[in-house]
Amino acid sequence: MTDIRASALLALRTLVGRDDAEFHDGQFEAIETLVAERRRVLVVQRTGWGKSAVYFVATLLLRAQGAGPTILVSPLLALMRDQVAAAARAGVRAVSINSSNQHEWDETLRRLSADEVDVLLVSPERLNNPRFRDEQLPALIDRIGLLVVDEAHCISDWGHDFRPDYRRLRELIAGMPTGVPVLATTATANSRVVTDVAEQLDAGRRGFQHAVVTIRGPLARASxxxxxxxxxxxxxxxxxxxxxxxxxxxxxxxxxxxxxxxxxxxxxxxxxxxxxxxxxxxxxxxxxxxxxxxxxxxxxxxxxxxxxxxxxxxxxxxxxxxxxxxxxxxxxxxxxxxxxxxxxxxxxxxxxxxxxxxxxxxYFATSSMPDEEKAAAVLDELDRSDSPLSTPALEALVDVRRSRLELLLKVLDVDGAVRRVQGGWVSTGVPWAYDRERYERIxxxxxxxxxxxxxxxxxxxxxxxxxxxxxxxxxxxxxxxxxxxxxxxxxxxxxxxxxxxxxxxLDRVGVAIEPRAQWPTGAASLGVDARGNIPHGERIAAGRALARLTDLGWGGPLRELFAPATGGAPAPDTVANAAMLAACVRVLAEWDWEERPAAVVSVPSRRHPELIDSVARSIAEAGRLPLLGPLDWRNGGPSGASGGNSAYRLSNVWQSFAVGAELGRALEPLTGRPVLLVDDIADSRWTLTVAGRELRRHGVSVVLPFALALKS
Known part of the structure; x- marks a missing residue:
């Protein structure tokens, strides 16, 4: 122990660049437990205590004893950059494999094979990269000297920054060779999280009976x-x-x-x-x-x-x-x-x-939880497929937005129901059931x-x-x-x-509505006869919205306006809505269009018909423009629920709008002129794109979309 302490203290002083540095309470205890006893340790200490010093010093001592490299699972690129720099100060040869340094991967793998790396930093997502998981990781695990899980609260359902990819670490820990030490560190964990993480660190013991050592210090920060x-x-x-x-x-x-x-x-x-x-x-x-x-x-x-x-x-x-x-x-x-x-x-x-x-x-509380119906739809499509399905291919088959779909696949992967392989995702055939009780507890x-x-x-x-x-x-x-x-x-x-x-x-108005330029991948499989680029003669122009629903200024009044309690009622003649209509006029006054619109047309709406009509009417009156009224519904109007991914959203509104006889007659003298198209909320922009396409097909030269709110 004396020799270990002396060596550890020398390494610590080199790391921090001070000859008088001493261990904080608990630091050497953690190092000794890892190096001398080869046990599993959970360190819960306040930010600034020196958790990185524990794993860098332990790495140096283990390497001196002939152990293999340390694998450090780190959640953020910024964290990796800091840790690589800190390691170099202590003479620790650290490298990372992440999405920003792909050009360095081959050299990194060569150095690992030549035992020229002391610490390999990887993201939790990298652990499920098919090539890394199947080709490089098994060999690394065979000779690993220490596994470090940084920001370990991410492992836990109860952690404030829960990440599905982190839950894979339980499998990795369970497959570790007996006697390889494991260190998990975090600055923020209550007792529930500590217990949960300790249980996962204890996975795959196979007769190695020592319990996880938890080193927990006071969290008060006197500064x-x-x-x-x-x-x-x-x-x-x-x-x-x-x-x-x-x-x-x-x-x-x-x-x-x-x-x-x-x-x-x-x-x-x-x-x-x-x-x-x-x-x-x-x-x-x-x-x-x-x-x-x-x-x-x-x-x-x-x-x-x-x-x-x-x-x-x-x-x-x-x-x-x-x-x-x-x-x-x-x-x-x-x-x-x-x-x-x-x-x-x-x-x-x-x-x-x-x-x-x-x-x-x-909103954020349930964003990481899987939807039972969507999960079942994903599994059904994978079960039916004879080959791997990429995420874009799956997106065209199930009505889930890309970001939510990626998160759902990670959850299903961790639960063992799907597996990521070269070319996409496959079903494992393992039965999966929605853990309602667990998600209700969370x-x-x-x-x-x-x-x-x-x-x-x-x-x-x-x-x-x-x-x-x-x-x-x-x-x-x-x-x-x-x-x-x-x-x-x-x-x-x-x-x-x-x-x-x-x-x-806060009173600033006007945010851009970017026009769609391409039809979404997979839309054809949903009955949409459109693919590739949207022809220039059918596109809408760049538009404007009063504000985003998430804006600090007009976002609040707009959220209240679209709250369910207001339903489809017309915008009441109040000071607040008078100010909102005046703000809409300001947006139009500040719009740098090449040619002023010649008329106003509105999008038909089931949710807010009177609201859209009142906004369109106010704009037309303020600009002294003819109000031509709304487009007509076609085929019963939009189908399906709101939300979902891009292909499904397009299919919901495809062939749903028509230029009726009365509107067509009003448009005839405006052939080759711009028209302002008014809607309530712009989210996916497919409603505006499809409605504007109909107007372009009836001779309108430019469709200028305007919405009260941009959803995000």
Whole structure:
């Protein structure tokens, strides 16, 4: 043990670049359990404790004993980049295999074969890549020295960032050679998650009786000063941010719950002179890396981010974390605020909850759960097929959107019902049953977590203590720093000019509706006589919507307008809707069309006929344009339910619209002229595309689509 400790301490000091570095409580215990006892270890420690030091030091010691390379399963590319750089500082030869470095894979595999790699970092998704899973992984497992599962809460159904691909790790762990140590690490896990992860680490023991060693430390962060500021609406929250962002210490992260909110907030702050960038799931890889570098070097005040910036981002001196809208649980919230104050004496953490939070939580709560009917449809198609089906091919056969279909296939794969092979997916023939009880339990737990987050916002006690107790930390005590312990530490007032700027930003109107250029793959199999590119003479032009339903400004009023309670009632003659109609007119006034429309036509609607008619009428009156009325239904109108994937959505509206006799006569004198086509909500854009195609076929030169709302 003395020799191991001396060697481990030397490796630690090399890793951190300090000759006086010492182990934190629990670090050497974890290393010793892995290296000397070859056991399975679960480490639950706060962000900044040094979990990566445990697996890098353990790797060096195991390699010195002749063990094979470490396989490190890591969830994010950003995390991989940081870990490869950290490993190099300790003399650990680390490489990664991921979607961004395919050109390096052959060289990486050659180095692995030559035993020139100490740590191989892979994503959980890579474990199911057919070539890697069937050709490379078995040989690696035969000589693996250590398996590390980073961000291990992802293994658990109860983890705040559950990922189906992570559940495959149970099979990998169960197939490990006896005596190969396994390390799982996370900063955010309550007792339920700890128990669940420990059970999965215990898989495939085959007589190796030692129980999983759990090393769990206190989660309190003495550097963090927590607070909650409740403001009446988005205008007030943005005005507060405009007024006080520059006063927050150092550089930091402003979290938003949706992509639109992050992008809108970043734009507003930049226009006010703040150095910020947006960072979301829509940000491409190169831009993400640039954003991370700018924040690391303090060349921006903040990144305005969704949860896409979370695990893996490591800036020890991050000065603040601010939330515009609350995450759905205290566990998820703790994970994000834990990014701040890791190597500083003080960091500010402030939550500005929003009235829309609960609606956003409800949407995301079930997004990872499979739909029983859709799962059965996927399995039926795979059972019928004599060859593998690609995801696009399956999409044309079952009415599931691509993102949901990919997630559903992962769940079915983990459950053993399907398997990914070269060329696509096949059925394994293993019976699959929808685990209703399990998903109902998870849904109920999500609801309880949401209420717990609301209770955090409303507590008059210590906020850090509340978070610790939510994570079942038995060491929880009052922090003495938060607004519950020491009183309000943040300013509550806002500058008048900030209120005006926020209001102007929220009142901004007009988002683009991009025209469809191609018919979806597989539409022909659904009775749609169309494939390839949409002929230019049948396409609609680029259009406009008042706003997205997810926007911070007009998104709220539009969500209320389309709430089920309003049904198909006409837009009432209220100040709010008068303002909305005026906003629609502003969109048209700012539209940079090449030629002004000559008339207005509307899309027939079952859900909101009076609403669409009133909007079309108001636009026509404001623009002094003839209102020609709606298109007619053909073949009974659209069939099938709303939603689903692109091919099914097109088939639902295909051959559903017609230019009736009266509309046809009204269009005759407008041959070769543009027409404005009005609808309520644009989502897949196939309704506008098919309706506009009919107008183009009747001599309209340009169809300019306009909708009240863009769904996303």
């Amino acid at each position: 963090l000063r927590l607070g909650v500021l409740r403001l009446p609406d988005n205008r007030a929250r943005l005005a507060w941010l405009l007024s006080h962002l520059g006063e927050l210490p150092g550089s930091g992260i402003v979290y938003a719950l949706t992509v639109s909110a992050a992008e809108d907030t970043a734009r507003l702050l930049r226009e006010a002179g703040h150095a910020v960038r947006a960072y979301t799931g829509r940000t491409d890889t190169e831009e993400r890396e640039e954003c991370e570098r700018l924040l690391m070097s303090n060349r921006v005040k903040a990144l305005v981010a969704t949860s896409a910036l979370g695990m893996g981002f490591d800036k020890p001196d991050l000065g603040f974390v601010l939330h515009l809208g609350a995450p759905s649980s205290p566990v998820a919230y703790y994970q994000q605020v834990g990014r701040a104050g890791r190597a500083t004496a003080n960091a500010d953490v402030l939550l500005l909850p929003g009235t829309e939070d609960t609606a956003i939580w409800e 849904a109920a737990e999500r609801v309880a977590e949401q209420q717990s987050m609301i209770d955090y916002e409303r507590t008059s006690g210590c906020r850090m203590e509340y978070l610790q107790r939510a994570l079942d930390d038995e060491t929880a005590v009052a922090c003495g720093r938060c607004d519950g312990c020491a009183g309000v530490w943040y300013p509550a007032g806002v500058a008048a000019e900030a209120v005006s700027a926020a209001g102007a930003s």
